[in-house]
Amino acid sequence: MAGFQQIKIAEAIREIGADKYLIPAFQREYVWSGEQVERLFDSIMRGYPISSMLFWKVRSESAEQWMFYSFLRYFRERYNTHNAYKPTKSIGEFSAILDGQQRLTSLYLALCGEYHTHRPYKKWENTDDKFKICEFYFNLTVSQEPKNDNVEYEFLWLEKAETGSKTIYTDKFGQKWFRCKDIYPHSNNDVKAMEIQENFGLSSKETKNLALFEKRVFSEDIISFYQEDDQNPEKAVNIFIRINSGGTHLSYSDILFSYAIANWKQKDARKEINELVDFINNSKGFNISKDLVLKAFLYLYHENIKFDIGSFNNGFIENIEQQWDNIKMAFHSVFDLLGNFGFNAQTMSSNNAILPVLYYVYHKNLASSIVHGTGQKQTREVIKKYLLRATLFKPFGGSADSVLTATRKVFKKDFNGKVFFDENIDEFPLEGIEKSYKYSNTIDDDFLQDLMLYRKNSPEAFAVLSILYPNLDTKNNFHKDHLHPESKYKEYKKLMEKNKKEYYDFSMYDALPNLQLLDANENMAKNDKSLEEWVKSECGNKNKSKFLKDHLIPDVNLSLDNFDDFYEKREKLMISKLRELL
Template sequence: MRNKNVAIRKIVKYLNNPEYDGGFWLPNIQRPFVWGPEQIEKLFDSIMREYPISTMLVWRTPSIIKRRKFIDNYYDGIKLSQFQIPEDSRTKLLVLDGQQRLQSLFIGLCGSHSKQELYFNVLSGAPTSTEEMRYQFRFLPSARAAFPWVKFKEIVFSNEMPNDLARNLETKAASALTEDQERTLIRNLWQAQRVFVSEEYVGYQELDSVDNPEAYTENDVVEIFIRANSGGTKLGKSDLLFSLLTASWQDADEAMEDLIGELNLSGYEFTRDFVMKTCLVLLGKGAAYDVKKFRDEQTKQDIIEKWPRISSAIRDVRDYLHSKTFIRSDRALPSYLTLIPVIYYRFHFPQQWQSLSGLDTYLLRTLLCGAFSGRPDGLIDKCIRRINQDQDFSVTNLFEVLRNDGRNLDVFEESLFQTSYGSKAIHLIFNIWYRQFDYQPAYAGNLPQVDHIFPQSLLKSMKDENPETGRQSLLRYPAAVRDQLANCMLLTADDNGFQGKCDKLPRDWFADKSDAYLSMHLIPARPSLWEIEKFDEFIVARKALIVAKLKHLISGSEASPHSTKPEPAHEEHPFTDDSKSIKLAEDPQPEAEEPVSTADTQIPASIEKHNDTTTGSLAAETGTVEATLAKFLDRISEPTKYIAGFRTNDGKELAFERTGEFVTLWTQRVVLSDSEFEPTREYSDIDTRNSNLNRKNCPALRLGNPVLFWKLDGEEDLLDFLNWYSAAEVHQRLESVDG
């Protein structure tokens, strides 16, 4: 292995350039480019600050391996297949680790992002905090770019001396520069030339299979790739497993891209992660990710040989979803995992699939109740075992499995009205409710939008007297009240756009609306309820109308006697499309079960109990989650309105979002190899995150540190999570997200 260093201006010329030792390329085992404009801009700021950007890993080889070019002009939805190049046996350099950084440099210096080029504010650079951008970079359309914004590639690739370039740029200023501005301009140009042109700023390690062909076989390189990426936040598990698959199946990348592209044509967001997990389940390997499964040659061969059947099963279930139900977009699909048992049944029992009934009931209940949230792998496996045992997709028996696993399948009025603005569940309910709305417009900006009936801005302005101070300072309507389902409606983009509803009061917006419009939106017909003073009465009346509309969904519900208009003679079912003649089966009820006692809930043994006498009342106010955290962890400081920070016995930090809908946590990046928990998202040190994570309440979680973001289902999961996190090892790698 050789260590090399090269200047940035030089290395971007090596990308896609066979004239330099075969050129730098991306092997197909690499995932797609994932950095957004802000991350690219921060990378350039980091380089100008002379922050280290980590060593990259390159494989020099003559092997006939599928590879692709780096992208110069990037845009969302770009297809990697456009950048594939013919295989050959010539020497080439394949980037194993460092794609995101090199691709970002290439876009910034040689291309564009979404038709916008990278500009640099040549008068920026004033000292600032480490979290903020010191040197300002922005992707801008050329029509909006005026001095002091200068196209950065023209600075880096200029052959003028910085002082001469500065004089030329000064002529583009609208007014004469001050002496301080002139000094800043010249200093920035010299700094850019030094770190991007003169210094060998980029370092990479080269695995050489040309001069030393016995040193690194293709299998060795795949293993090196996995080890280089599996420990940190660089790649998800599905990316790593997919890299093993592509080593045996050269067309894997194209086949996967084609399938996902087809699945998502109508507004869904199926992912490679979902497809990989589905493959494991269909082949009887269990839902949990495990690198060992993809190291097994038989598993890889089964996926390759059965791919036509696997992809066909996934397509058929997606087609059923789109054509037979009103779940016709990603917005209305809170969890894709609920589809895996259905796909399994379609794959293994294709003949019985043709006459399957009750599927809409299964989908509706599991999605509305979040049955596959939390730790779903074991639950998926239990469902698969029951399908195999029954040789059938018995909704009754599957619901029994779910209930025995502690999953709720009953939609009560209380849980229905806990659905709120911003959640996927509200779009699922609205898809059932509003049949005439188009969730698949030609332009994404025309998607239906959830809007507050009584505007947030007005409700926020309403205050009550604080008895302690005598001032009108207490919010009358907190977020949970403002955002509740009964204060939300679905509007077209036009209705909610300029000259649309915006912040209009109900009395103004509904004044000229027809009875049909009010009926569609379930608006109480009495105009007196549309006044802000009648907000509470409006909510009560509208809840009654919603219950009447969705009575088929609500367990044990009787139709509400209130209605804006008489009930129609024929009540369409709110979930399935009658034109498709799909019958909704009655909600099957399993035999009664013995209630589960919670009296013997055990505290994780590895968590030492702490006394917390100073914050008991505060914990009580914010619920049992924070009380549990305060019981077993040390508080870092007094919590803010939004964040409570804690430390484990060995000093690892954890932050609790006090206003989250779920048990929402932030932790330091720890080793995940043996974890049964999956983070919702992994953040690199330069990824923006909740701005309330700061130096005071959780210094190790603020910007500048890699962190993990988690959503747990409840206190039982929380106890298990704390037990695991307390024993977990902090990951020592400091690189930014890359791959």
């Protein structure tokens, strides 16, 4: 029946466990932090409202048109964040959660599941030893200041290795913590807090807290929701978009993504795209999102590059599904190529810059040859130059859609989704792309001087050094290295202070005029040697002037007390070389 209704937390947990509450494809994944869950339960215990939810009662005729997913049974950072697909043919009517998914998932994980957080400084691997495996506990005693600020009732995710998964865990302060998932074996129609008191020796205050917790879960209608019975899926989506403004932000692109993949016929689109994104991020070292994949669909095949729900009609989605394997292969090849160029999450300033490369590789059928094919060497060089220059000139800043539209017109002026290149487009059109976003004439003294301010870990520093060191094999391990070692900065500062001279602050010491690119072996050999010592050891009887020229090092006194002169001279060398190369 349509309208507002109320249920108990325990009823919602039972429905989730029985897959009678499911998540529609246009919902996002679980994103709440552990602390958000802890604060949710404090609010519940204090009797605060937790906001109403929106359910959509789904009957068989609607279920067939959409894909639905089960709630998470446990959460593991990065590795178990994706909801599992749930076939709906055999489960009859069910409720799809349009608003309230994050809160309901939090309730279920706290009362039935686990929350796994990555251990700091551990390698990212999907193994138990790399994670804190936590269960949800309620502090019945509270004799110490709670870990979270401004809470009256303390709930925490505690590590199983610490608690031993005990029903009552006593910490080093003598505080007794109740494992929340154990409320179920102890609860039915009767209040069982007294039973736990007898078994575990709880004080009257601790028993009172436990009884209140049990009451909140089993006896009170805490969850309020509006149920929509209309079986028009488009209405459900529109309602969802309208009401989804609170809680953890869900962007319009998140909704579009789910809407776009909901009607794939042969493949589980969410699984396919999640696996692609995860592989590129975890195995190739980038940081892309599903938004980039969605934008790629439009950039490759749709007249309108902007995110627009009307673009994802059945014909467009059917074509994308048919082409998915080829699109996926092109993604893999392009990111392999970027990795060979030395790009990664830290050195890639805008993922949108990838789309013209993807378009060219995909529509020219170069996925199998672009990375290693001998016939594609020149194309690789042009693409690398495009990406490095795009990192410096930042064309994909404010109006990314208009810039992307302009770049695609370089490939095909009148795009129709059927023919993808004008007759004159054979090579990757670097010059045309740059003209399309009008940065090719902005290389002046101020621009080049500003480049010199970029610091070691910026994408721009990598781009400048890659342009200045074109012969370095970035396919293998390489390092951005301080010419005057980072460890010598304090010594330099003391020297200047001793001589009562002004000195560069560390932001300048860490900037481009004191940086170079070295391969891993060279960097290990240099280690923490002073610049003066390193040049002497590398040159020996060799041609010193050639060595200095190759490394763009000025022929001046290279001792630390002459750093300021070295810095100014090298800055001029780099600017002069960049003016020539750009």
